[in-house]
Amino acid sequence: MSAPTVVDVRARIRETLARAVLPYAEQWERQRHISTTGWRDMGAAGLFALAHSGPGFLDSAVLLEELGNTGYAGIRAAVGVHAYMAASYLEMFGSAEQRAAYRPGMLAGTTVAALAISEDAAGSDLRHLSTVATPDGVGGYRLTGVKRHVANGSRAGVFVVLARLDGAVSGHGLTGAVLLLVDADRPGVTREPEAMVGWHSADVCRVGFTDVPVAGDRVIGRPERTLLYLMQALNAERLVAGLLAVGGVAYCVELVDRFARTHLIRDAPLSANQSVRHRLADLHAQLDLVREYGRHAARAHSRGELDVRTASVLKLQATELAVSAAQTCVQYHGARGYREESAAARLYRDAMAGTIAAGASELMREMIFEG
Numbered sequence: 001m002s003a004p005t006v007v008d009v010r011a012r013i014r015e016t017l018a019r020a021v022l023p024y025a026e027q028w029e030r031q032r033h034i035s036t037t038g039w040r041d042m043g044a045a046g047l048f049a050l051a052h053s054g055p056g057f058l059d060s061a062v063l064l065e066e067l068g069n070t071g072y073a074g075i076r077a078a079v080g081v082h083a084y085m086a087a088s089y090l091e092m093f094g095s096a097e098q099r100a101a102y103r104p105g106m107l108a109g110t111t112v113a114a115l116a117i118s119e120d121a122a123g124s125d126l127r128h129l130s131t132v133a134t135p136d137g138v139g140g141y142r143l144t145g146v147k148r149h150v151a152n153g154s155r156a157g158v159f160v161v162l163a164r165l166d167g168a169v170s171g172h173g174l175t176g177a178v179l180l181l182v183d184a185d186r187p188g189v190t191r192e193p194e195a196m197v198g199w200h201s202a203d204v205c206r207v208g209f210t211d212v213p214v215a216g217d218r219v220i221g222r223p224e225r226t227l228l229y230l231m232q233a234l235n236a237e238r239l240v241a242g243l244l245a246v247g248g249v250a251y252c253v254e255l256v257d258r259f260a261r262t263h264l265i266r267d268a269p270l271s272a273n274q275s276v277r278h279r280l281a282d283l284h285a286q287l288d289l290v291r292e293y294g295r296h297a298a299r300a301h302s303r304g305e306l307d308v309r310t311a312s313v314l315k316l317q318a319t320e321l322a323v324s325a326a327q328t329c330v331q332y333h334g335a336r337g338y339r340e341e342s343a344a345a346r347l348y349r350d351a352m353a354g355t356i357a358a359g360a361s362e363l364m365r366e367m368i369f370e371g
């Protein structure tokens, strides 16, 4: 039998998302997290089991685009963090024992993963981390600090946490840092939802760690290589964020295009106006470019050749296009697009998070300029 084509893979993923995600999406948005059953259903449908690297990543690229194309950026972010951004630390740098301990639950959706990197004073600039891991004298650590804006925060079973090793000097480069796998049920872990303007299903939380015991076998890789791990993982994160945003733009452009062709003003569709047709043509053209660039970046990653510039260009262009497309979408919908429950309003609320999370646009520009 011949291998499934990209068209087959896309059709299968769309059918799975239509069954396991879309019927529940509004409810998840309202309750501000994906339900336990939702995570399990997505896991059972195989949505968390696609490859992070190699030729199999091309199927992941289709999934990421199609997650974006659901039109729910909070859901796409929650799944992106769980199945790719947090999971990649385990897959790329974790030990065989760590993968054996966490991978089955993560694939099944019974253990949700979250990434706890950012802090109040350490977002774009991670040199100012204040979360500290203090050696406990028996090979493990005691972890203390507060992480902000952690997606999947209240539902997570495990956090991938970046901390400064006690004694390392804060603000003098990211030396002396460590990545830890921290089970959410450890004593001293607290989480509080942070009400965000958009990405409602993403369950963004403030996560506190107070003298949390972390065993030595929960250290990811070798602490002296933490900076290298971060550089590699953050680049993959930009790729994932970019591909998710491409799908989000596709949803938005289709929505506004359909509306403009069917909404009548003075007995003629809105698209009878040349200014509207031209704006829509521009959006279609920009989407075509960014989608092709996303696929180019995904192919580069599948060959192990994704560079920082390519990932940054994709993340910057896709997330910024999402903002301008969402603005047009609301504008052309008129007041009905400004009603809180409308899809246009959700796209508008959600779009801005894309230009901040996983690295702000200005940081992408810095990296593109550096080459």
Ligand SMILES: Cc1cc2nc3c(=O)[nH]c(=O)nc-3n(C[C@H](O)[C@H](O)[C@H](O)COP(=O)(O)OP(=O)(O)OC[C@H]3O[C@@H](n4cnc5c(N)ncnc54)[C@H](O)[C@@H]3O)c2cc1C
Pocket (backbone or CB within 6 Å): 081, 114, 115, 116, 117, 118, 119, 120, 122, 123, 124, 125, 148, 149, 150, 151, 152, 196, 199, 204, 353, 356, 357, 358, 359, 360, 361, 362, 363, 366
């Ligand atoms: C919805 C959402 C979900 C998130 N989920 C997670 C998560 O799951 N885990 C996690 O660890 N973090 C998460 N984050 C945090 C995210 O990674 C940070 O917000 C991001 O790294 C930026 O850091 P900051 O917000 O502290 O902004 P700062 O670093 O304080 O920057 C503020 C602003 O300054 C500007 N700026 C920054 N650098 C430059 C520069 N060099 N030149 C010019 N201007 C600049 C940018 O406009 C930036 O937005 C999330 C954020 C959001 C909004």
